[in-house]
Amino acid sequence: MSNVRDCASFQDQLPSLFESGEDLSTHPHLETCENCSALVRDLEYIAQQAKLLLPIHDPSPEVWENIQTALKKEPSRVK
Amino acid sequence: MSISSKDLATTPGPTAPAKAPNQHLRRNPPIAGEAEAIQKAQAGDGPSFEILYALHKRRVYSLCLRMLGNVAEAEDLTQEAFLQLYRKIATFRGDSAFSTWLHRLAVNVVLMHLRKKGLPQVSLEETLEPSQEDGPRKDIGARDLTLSGSVDRVTLERAIENLPPGYRLVFVLHDVEGYEHNEIAGMLECSIGNSKSQLHKARMKLRDLLRSGQRKEAVL
Numbered sequence: 001m002s003n004v005r006d007c008a009s010f011q012d013q014l015p016s017l018f019e020s021g022e023d024l025s026t027h028p029h030l031e032t033c034e035n036c037s038a039l040v041r042d043l044e045y046i047a048q049q050a051k052l053l054l055p056i057h058d059p060s061p062e063v064w065e066n067i068q069t070a071l072k073k074e075p076s077r078v079k
Numbered sequence: 080m081s082i083s084s085k086d087l088a089t090t091p092g093p094t095a096p097a098k099a100p101n102q103h104l105r106r107n108p109p110i111a112g113e114a115e116a117i118q119k120a121q122a123g124d125g126p127s128f129e130i131l132y133a134l135h136k137r138r139v140y141s142l143c144l145r146m147l148g149n150v151a152e153a154e155d156l157t158q159e160a161f162l163q164l165y166r167k168i169a170t171f172r173g174d175s176a177f178s179t180w181l182h183r184l185a186v187n188v189v190l191m192h193l194r195k196k197g198l199p200q201v202s203l204e205e206t207l208e209p210s211q212e213d214g215p216r217k218d219i220g221a222r223d224l225t226l227s228g229s230v231d232r233v234t235l236e237r238a239i240e241n242l243p244p245g246y247r248l249v250f251v252l253h254d255v256e257g258y259e260h261n262e263i264a265g266m267l268e269c270s271i272g273n274s275k276s277q278l279h280k281a282r283m284k285l286r287d288l289l290r291s292g293q294r295k296e297a298v299l
Contacts, residue, residue, distance in 0.1 A: 015279040019260070042226045043282045046289070049235050050254035055141035056232075059157050063140075064132060066158050071125075071165060 010036055018043070110134055110178075117177055121169050128168075132161055135178060139185045145251045146189045148240050156192055160185040186252070190266055193248075226289055238288040246281035253278050 010029040017024055024030060024044075030037045113134060119127035139160050144153035163184055171180055239247060239255075252258045252266070253274070260274040267274070 015275040018279070019275055039286075042286050042290075043279075045226050045228075045230070046235075046282050046285050047254050049230055049232075050239075050250070051257070053232060053235065053255050055138040056236075057141045057144050057153075058137050059140040059154050063136070063154050063158050064129075067132065067161050067165075070158070070162055071128075074162075074165065 007033060007036055011039070014040070014043070018047075113177060117168070117171065121171065128165060131164070131168075135181055136161075138178065139181065142182065142185050142251075142256065143189055145236075145239060145255060146186075146248055147192075148244070148247065152192070156185075156188055159192075160188045163188060182256070186256075186258075186266065226286065230289055234289065234292065235285075238285050238292070241288055242281055242284055246277060246284055249274055249277040250281035250285070254282075 006029055010027075010033070017027070024040050030040060112130065116127040116130040116134070120131055136157065140153060140157045143156045143160070144150065147153050147156065160181075164181060167184070171177060174180075239250065242250060248267070249263060252263050253260065258266075260271045260278075263269075263274045264271045269277075
């Protein structure tokens, strides 16, 4: 059974633990702390989902029109 | 803490963001016709530059939008990024994937813009220079909804939009775009530890946002 101080200490270490790439499921604190286990699961889930975000937004056609206009004022490179 | 101009030159460095191999492939798959378009655009061929725009506009714009959270600014900076590309494409040597190189260029354009603005309104200063009591909030004894398996892409996108700008910047650079902490620290002129800390706070904040959204749905 973990106590509040254990949880605070564990959560202080979380940034380093995540960065280490260590398998946190075997961390001793998580064997006894349901709350921190849920936290770790959620944070890992968020990081995983973020990696799955793909570019989905397109700029409006005006952006290319503006680029073309601006390029006409550039020293000539584009033929 | 401020972003200084010295590390924000708009020419990408030779170092591509270090990524796990599969992530690198996912983000930079070979694109048919790209190599030829690059070569021709470097020689000044306009239609080839347009091809490059068509191939990469979505990725550059999505990056700008996620970093800035504002459509008008994101479009302006997409335009600026491609103008920078036009001016600098002759310097692309193929040391990294073109998309990686362009991506870094776009990140630098956004960071330059943020610096000129004095950084985000809620401020990188707030989020990159936490006050003493601004350590990551602890989640102790709050057994509640868990997120696993329950967050769709749109919900996550919306939650990212609602992050404070400084958190959003580090989260997008690291978790979405795949930059390493040492690269982010270099870009933002903060310590690696600070970048890690901000990322953790951003994830914690996202968790709060996502859970509060779930609670609202549960009530409805």
